[in-house]
Amino acid sequence: MKKLFLLSLFVIFTITLFSFSYHAYRFTIEYTKDRQYVRYEEVYYKDGDKIVFVKSPKKIIWVKLGDKYYIGTSNELKLCPPIKDLEDIFFEYANFHGISLDFDGEITISEKAFTLKALKIDGWIREIIRKFESVVTEMRYIYTPSIYTFDEILSKFKFVDESDVPEAIYNIFNLFLWFNAEYVDDALKVYAVDKNGDNVLIEISDKVGEYKVGDYYLTILESSEKTREDILNEIGNNN
Amino acid sequence: MKFDDEFYTKVISVFERRISYNPGSLLEEKIIGLIKRKKRFNITKIAAVIAIAAVLASILIFNNINTVNQRPLFTSYENTDIQNIPKKYEPIINISLVSDGF
Numbered sequence: 001m002k003k004l005f006l007l008s009l010f011v012i013f014t015i016t017l018f019s020f021s022y023h024a025y026r027f028t029i030e031y032t033k034d035r036q037y038v039r040y041e042e043v044y045y046k047d048g049d050k051i052v053f054v055k056s057p058k059k060i061i062w063v064k065l066g067d068k069y070y071i072g073t074s075n076e077l078k079l080c081p082p083i084k085d086l087e088d089i090f091f092e093y094a095n096f097h098g099i100s101l102d103f104d105g106e107i108t109i110s111e112k113a114f115t116l117k118a119l120k121i122d123g124w125i126r127e128i129i130r131k132f133e134s135v136v137t138e139m140r141y142i143y144t145p146s147i148y149t150f151d152e153i154l155s156k157f158k159f160v161d162e163s164d165v166p167e168a169i170y171n172i173f174n175l176f177l178w179f180n181a182e183y184v185d186d187a188l189k190v191y192a193v194d195k196n197g198d199n200v201l202i203e204i205s206d207k208v209g210e211y212k213v214g215d216y217y218l219t220i221l222e223s224s225e226k227t228r229e230d231i232l233n234e235i236g237n238n239n
Numbered sequence: 240m241k242f243d244d245e246f247y248t249k250v251i252s253v254f255e256r257r258i259s260y261n262p263g264s265l266l267e268e269k270i271i272g273l274i275k276r277k278k279r280f281n282i283t284k285i286a287a288v289i290a291i292a293a294v295l296a297s298i299l300i301f302n303n304i305n306t307v308n309q310r311p312l313f314t315s316y317e318n319t320d321i322q323n324i325p326k327k328y329e330p331i332i333n334i335s336l337v338s339d340g341f
Binding site for chain 2: 058060071085178180188204206
């Protein structure tokens with residue numbers, strides 16, 4: 001019994017000692033040839049889990065809990081596909097290339113379609129910059145202490161394990177580097193760049209379209225041959 | 240001919256009638272008028288310079304405002320009336336706003 005108690009104490013001590021958390025405000029600025037996009041958000045991070053309060057351009061909350069992701073605009077958050085910010089993307093590519101994250105200074109990762117640069121000072125990531133052709137995305141951190149803990153904030157939310165959009169449609173987004181969507185003429189137009197850097201344009205409608213996915217219709221308006229095949233594989237229509 | 244006082248007075252009166260010239264206060268008024276005109280011209284000149292500067296400044300300011308307008312910050316809302324987006328599409332729009340890639 002005494003041994004078990006000591007072991008429990010050791011485990012709690014180790015978890016507390018090596019637990020990593022932060023609270024920060026982040027600015028993400030995306031520069032294109034003739035446009036700028038700004039996102040401002042507050043982040044609570046703890047051991048790989050995240051609560052992100054997007055404050056601008058629109059109030060949205062998203063949470064990463066283990067392998068699950070939730071999104072919403074109130075205290076009820078619904079299941080959604082993985083959301084990756086520049087930090088996650090940098091970590092993913094650094095791990096893929098076997099680059100240690102325990103660095104101080106600047107690291108640049110060059111991929112076929114883009115480059116990623118991260119600046120870390122005193123163990124804290126200060127800036128991550130991605131360059132894809134003429135599009136530059138920059139994420140800057142301002143770390144501040146918070147009066148609330150990660151768990152206190154997390155307890156305010158209700159998590160619903162069902163999604164509004166069919167999983168097959170969400171899976172299509174995993175084929176892209178990123179995408180932008182707009183609602184035009186009773187349909188959602190999704191402008192995307194695939195992982196080879198080629199443009200993709202798909203249309204999601206609840207009335208008409210080439211392929212039926214759940215309650216939705218999907219039309220591929222522009223894509224490379226390979227991405228078209230990948231999309232059809234995801235929605236199970238490639239015979 | 241002897242220019243006595245009487246003759247001199249006659250000559251002056253003749254000239255006075257012909258050219259309406261009256262030395263004295265009239266000349267002073269003319270000079271004062273000239274100075275006033277010069278002053279007025281100077282004020283007009285300064286006012287014109289200020290007006291041109293103001294016009295140039297406003298052109299630059301409005302031109303700048305137009306430039307900002309031409310570069311919408313929130314590209315996702317550029318052609319989209321957010322109020323008219325059906326609820327079912329909102330999660331996709333929201334993900335496109337908060338995600339930096341996949």
